[in-house]
Amino acid sequence: MIKRTLKQVHEMAGGLNDITPFQSRVIQGVTIDSRTIKEGCLFVPLKGAQVDGHQYVKQALADGAAASFWQKDVPNPPNDLPLIIVENTEKALQELARSYRSELNIKVVGITGSNGKTTTKDMTAALLATTYKVHKTSGNFNNHLGLPLTVLSIEENTEAAVLEMGMSSRGEIEFLSNMAKPDVAIITNIGESHLLDLGSREEIANAKLEIVEGLAEEGVLIYHGDEPLLRNRIKRDFPDMKVISFGRTEQNDLFPQLITQGADSTTFTIACDGTEAEYAIPVLGHHNVLNALAAILAAKEFGVDDSSIRMGLSAIQLTNMRMEMVEGAKGQKIINDAYNASPTSVKAAVELIEGLSGFEKKILVLGDMLELGPQEKDFHLKIGELISSDRIDKVFTYGPLAEFIGKGASEAFSKENVRSFQDKQKLIAELEASTQVNDIILVKASRGMRLEEVVQALQK
Ligand SMILES: CC(=O)N[C@H]1[C@@H](OP(=O)(O)OP(=O)(O)OC[C@H]2O[C@@H](n3ccc(=O)[nH]c3=O)[C@H](O)[C@@H]2O)O[C@H](CO)[C@@H](O)[C@@H]1O[C@H](C)C(=O)N[C@@H](C)C(=O)N[C@H](CCC(=O)N[C@@H](CCC[C@@H](N)C(=O)O)C(=O)O)C(=O)O
Numbered sequence: 001m002i003k004r005t006l007k008q009v010h011e012m013a014g015g016l017n018d019i020t021p022f023q024s025r026v027i028q029g030v031t032i033d034s035r036t037i038k039e040g041c042l043f044v045p046l047k048g049a050q051v052d053g054h055q056y057v058k059q060a061l062a063d064g065a066a067a068s069f070w071q072k073d074v075p076n077p078p079n080d081l082p083l084i085i086v087e088n089t090e091k092a093l094q095e096l097a098r099s100y101r102s103e104l105n106i107k108v109v110g111i112t113g114s115n116g117k118t119t120t121k122d123m124t125a126a127l128l129a130t131t132y133k134v135h136k137t138s139g140n141f142n143n144h145l146g147l148p149l150t151v152l153s154i155e156e157n158t159e160a161a162v163l164e165m166g167m168s169s170r171g172e173i174e175f176l177s178n179m180a181k182p183d184v185a186i187i188t189n190i191g192e193s194h195l196l197d198l199g200s201r202e203e204i205a206n207a208k209l210e211i212v213e214g215l216a217e218e219g220v221l222i223y224h225g226d227e228p229l230l231r232n233r234i235k236r237d238f239p240d241m242k243v244i245s246f247g248r249t250e251q252n253d254l255f256p257q258l259i260t261q262g263a264d265s266t267t268f269t270i271a272c273d274g275t276e277a278e279y280a281i282p283v284l285g286h287h288n289v290l291n292a293l294a295a296i297l298a299a300k301e302f303g304v305d306d307s308s309i310r311m312g313l314s315a316i317q318l319t320n321m322r323m324e325m326v327e328g329a330k331g332q333k334i335i336n337d338a339y340n341a342s343p344t345s346v347k348a349a350v351e352l353i354e355g356l357s358g359f360e361k362k363i364l365v366l367g368d369m370l371e372l373g374p375q376e377k378d379f380h381l382k383i384g385e386l387i388s389s390d391r392i393d394k395v396f397t398y399g400p401l402a403e404f405i406g407k408g409a410s411e412a413f414s415k416e417n418v419r420s421f422q423d424k425q426k427l428i429a430e431l432e433a434s435t436q437v438n439d440i441i442l443v444k445a446s447r448g449m450r451l452e453e454v455v456q457a458l459q460k
Pocket residue numbers: 032033034035045046047048049050051052053056139140141142143144145146147149166167168169172
């Protein structure tokens with residue numbers, strides 16, 4: 001994590017006041033929450049939706065913070081305290097991170113895309129960690145606050161950083177990429193997330209391609225080559241950029257030849273120097289094979305050898321609620337895929353569970369997919385229509401939009417096998433009553449539905 005004198009921080013972040021009395025004081029680490037103060041850190045008060053962090057500055061310093069920012073337009077800054085007064089504390093945090101990143105001698109992988117950012121980040125970090133000292137985004141800290149906090153937590157002796165970049169409107173990825181300055185950029189895919197803000201998949205693709213704005217001079221773009229919106233735009237606008245594509249089809253630089261889905265792992269083969277190489281990942285889903293291909297390409301760009309890649313893949317641990325296999329109180333298997341949902345990720349999850357065998361009943365519990373814009377009901381209907389009644393036994397939906405999944409499924413399913421709920425407790429009660437030890441249940445919805453609460457209830 002960052003360790004600098006106040007004099008240095010003042011210069012890096014655009015301090016406005018005279019801090020001579022405190023200039024040799026050293027800060028180590030940064031927090032935006034006074035409830036997580038560590039001795040010697042810099043506290044950055046932010047104006048939030050509920051409160052203004054400035055009301056906690058004194059307490060933060062009393063609890064051990066070495067210094068604090070203070071926004072110029074906030075009245076009554078306390079006297080005789082180690083405060084760096086700045087124009088805007090959020091912008092000062094971002095400037096500090098940008099400046100710190102420029103001083104770090106590290107290689108950076110930047111990852112964006114509609115689905116799979118966090119998963120691909122975890123996979124890429126696992127492969128690089130076989131060879132380098134690696135720092136990666138913690139959880140989902142991937143936006144205008146999360147990324148600077150992640151950069152500022154990078155240790156100076158780090159060799160490689162894997163940084164996730166999230167967005168919901170144009171310009172955000174460009175901003176983050178110019179802060180992270182990646183040597184390798186990955187675009188995992190173009191789905192439907194944030195259609196509400198961006199209006200079309202083409203605009204989503206354009207937003208994700210902003211990641212090249214911060215890409216290093218000799219940088220490499222690794223992208224999902226089955227996506228024509230990416231392939232065509234890259235060919236037209238970035239003809240001289242070094243690009244590598246991955247995907248399911250042979251048009252890509254890297255593609256899987258054979259994928260075998262196990263109950264708790266997935267194996268795949270790829271053509272490698274004229275032979276076929278087989279790899280195994282301890283996670284489920286053909287979509288995670290694609291994420292692994294992107295991670296393999298990034299690792300190869302950093303010179304990670306094949307045996308290390310193989311070892312790294314076998315050691316992958318994903319962030320929770322992404323295809324997380326857990327067990328219910330009755331011993332039933334539950335795939336907790338409740339972190340988020342969009343049509344692309346729901347299709348991938350349904351494809352997985354439809355392909356699994358050896359279970360008494362296979363049950364889908366699907367909640368609303370949010371932020372999809374005016375076509376949202378149609379997106380839900382189409383998901384329902386895709387579900388195979390030969391390979392799925394029951395469909396439970398939760399939420400007003402997911403009811404349209406039920407409507408779409410009702411064509412193929414008998415009435416008693418499609419149930420729509422608006423009350424989470426009633427859904428839980430029905431699942432507790434109707435699932436048994438040899439069943440498997442997939443639970444998936446947008447973050448806003450908090451469907452992990454259903455998983456937690458079934459585990460009690
Ligand atoms: C500004 C901030 O910290 N927000 C967090 C805060 O929310 P809120 O605005 O309600 O803050 P408060 O009003 O409660 O407090 C204001 C500040 O005061 C601090 N404070 C408060 C009390 C106290 O006793 N002491 C204090 O110091 C407080 O810390 C505030 O700084 O609290 C919420 C609940 O904890 C946080 O969730 C909220 O964090 C926001 C969401 C945030 O952006 N956090 C980043 C660190 C982050 O990266 N979070 C990720 C999720 C990122 C995400 O959603 N990514 C999207 C894509 C990006 C879309 C982008 N356009 C966007 O807007 O996000 C994705 O799809 O992945 C995470 O939490 O996982």
